Amino acid sequence: MVFDDFPFWLRFAHFINIVFIILLIRSGVEILSALPKLYWNDHARPGTEWIKFTKKKFTPNFKKRTWISLEEEESFSSWIALPGHKNLGIGRHWHFLSIIFWISNGAAYYILLFTSGEWQRLIPTSWSILPEAINDVMLYASFQFNLPGNPYDSIQQLTYFSVVFLLGPFMIATGAAMSPSIDARFPRYPKIFGGRQAARSLHFLGMIGFVLFIIVHVAMVILSNFSENMGNIFLGQATSFGIAVGIFALFVLVVVAVNVWATGISLKNPRLVQRKLGAIIDPIRQTLFNKVVSRQQFSKSDVTPFFRVNGYPPDTKEYENLMRNGFSDWRLKVLGLVEKPLELSLVDLYALKKEIQITEHSCIQGWTAIGEWGGVSMNHLLSKCKPLPQANYVVLYSYQFTDGDQFYEAIPIELAKHPQTILAYEMNGDLLDIPHGAPLRLRVETQLGYKMVKWIKSIELVDDYKNIGMGQGGHREDHMYYDLGAGI
Incomplete structure (x- = not known):
């Protein structure tokens, strides 16, 4: 199948996706700041974390005084966390709002992908793609980026397939394994990942995967046929270098503006954010979780x-x-x-x-x-x-x-x-x-x-x-x- 350009719905979904992915990552960092340590075991005993993002030493000794887990919390900068500065409650509101729109956007993308024939862009249909990918890796290593493909070369196709059909669902699955309602109702579910703490660690690694993908993806767009890439994904056709630069600048400006606005209003008027975002999140939460009955029983x-x-x-x-x-x-x-x-x-x-x-x-x-x-x-x-x-x-x-x-x-x-x-x-x-x-x-x-x-x-x-x-x-x-x- 020959593809002439990207349909409008795909270009729109691509833009919406990156906006909410960045909101998800930044609010996820805020959630991580509340306990900047990751474990592979649900006991989460101090000192057994496999990685931590804090210099604090948590050595509880109840004989001297009561230590509480809030003493482990760190204040992350608003440059990386949404909104930053120990605002876990607001960070969770942004995270769950972003999840709702990210999943909705992804669901619409999936439906349109398989009802339009566009799925053939992403899903490999022959095992020959593997030896082709090995050859393309060698070409990339020699700084040859403009490789033939319709519309993607083998490396791009495998990467996009992995992100869309593997990494995205993986993040949803590990995120669900951290829900107390889901874990209580289906106690065997988090065990698929090794427990809630292992799911939390895997979710973090998945976030790192998304960050690396975004960095490499943007770099490749710039290094490989920049004008054509920017024109195709935003206009549906190739464009000049000047227009491409303008589109890229506008895209970055919009993403930055959304994040600056979200951070600013969250720090200045958290009650407003709590009410407005809660009005969207709460009905969905109540529908999904209010009737859940715990079936936990450990030994x-x-x-x-x-x-x-x-x-x-x-x-x-x-x-x-x-x-x-x-x-x-x-x-x-x-x-x-x-x-x-x-x-x-x-x-x-x-x-x-x-x-x-x-x-x-x-x-x-x-x-x-x-x-x-x-x-x-x-x-x-x-x-x-x-x-x-x-x-x-x-x-x-x-x-x-x-x-x-x-x-x-x-x-x-x-x-x-x-x-x-x-x-x-x-x-x-x-x-x-x-x-x-x-x-x-x-x-x-x-x-x-x-x-x-x-x-x-x-x-x-x-x-x-x-x-x-x-x-x-x-x-x-x-x-x-x-x-x-x-x-x-």
Whole structure:
């Protein structure tokens, strides 16, 4: 088949792809900055990382003081990270928005590719391409770049095929393996890649692959028939050198402008970005993940030897007094839109049916750990207080105060009723220790760790969370611009 030029839809998809690929890479770097270390094992023990992008030494010693994983976070420059400077919440919003448009653009590209016959540009149809590619490598090595092809030489065809049909799907697959909801619902899926941490490492290597491809691709466009290449991909026909330079400059300017705008508005008005991007992301997230039920159940031999901590324990006099008395005076209050408000001691909770589960904790920073949790099913507790029909959310309040405000998180009542949503008072067969949330903490296994409130003081059932805190659905959402739903 002879190709005269590139159709408009292909040229448009090519432009959209590069815009969102760069947004994905930069926001991905922001996500990496929260835990700038990569592991091959889900225990993610400090010191076992295979590569790190930090000079900090994380040597937790709880006998001296409580170390938290946020101390591992780095502040990456806005030149490489979107938006940079420890803005994980906003970085995630940009990453997930870019994923939506990148996948949508890719899906449209695939459909048009196979319904138009354009697939023959990319997919090799003969094994003869392999010896041809070896010959072309030798020519490239001698700085001969204008090789014959229709429209690509063998090296270009193999490279584009690999990027479009192998690297792209690989990035989607490894990204999905880092989703707590997907991992909880399909616990065998991340094992395909060696676990969530291995998937995270592979995802990073895939990102490096994209970066290298972009660099080489742009270099080859410039070195090999620059005028013809720029004219074909933007105009559908060859053009003069001057016009080609103008097109290239305009293309670079648009990409830079988009990134400068995204970075600037994210740093100056993060709440606006959180709301606007969330309005696009949240409906899709809810459709895909809200009904997911955790099916995790690891064995005791899988339990992580060192389970990181995030969040400093409460330092209020109220909590310190409870701690001194071994929490014998502690009472859990369940109130709000319920028929029967409850006030339960630890002894009362111990008397209820005990649930035990061994599950993997996924922190929003990127680390994972496996623990055995024992406690009371949230659904069982709700059956005792009898929520009113207008109760839509369960709000859990902590004894912890951060940035002067009480820590809290809201979860949909449907999520609270999931089989593996429990109020845990035991960890690995022992009573919860202080760093991990004593006397009681939430475990909701389809979500990221920041939703799992520790040092629980009370539970309130409400119709909406908009009048609580800053109205975003949780302390991290209020102050760090995280997502209300932490399933992706």
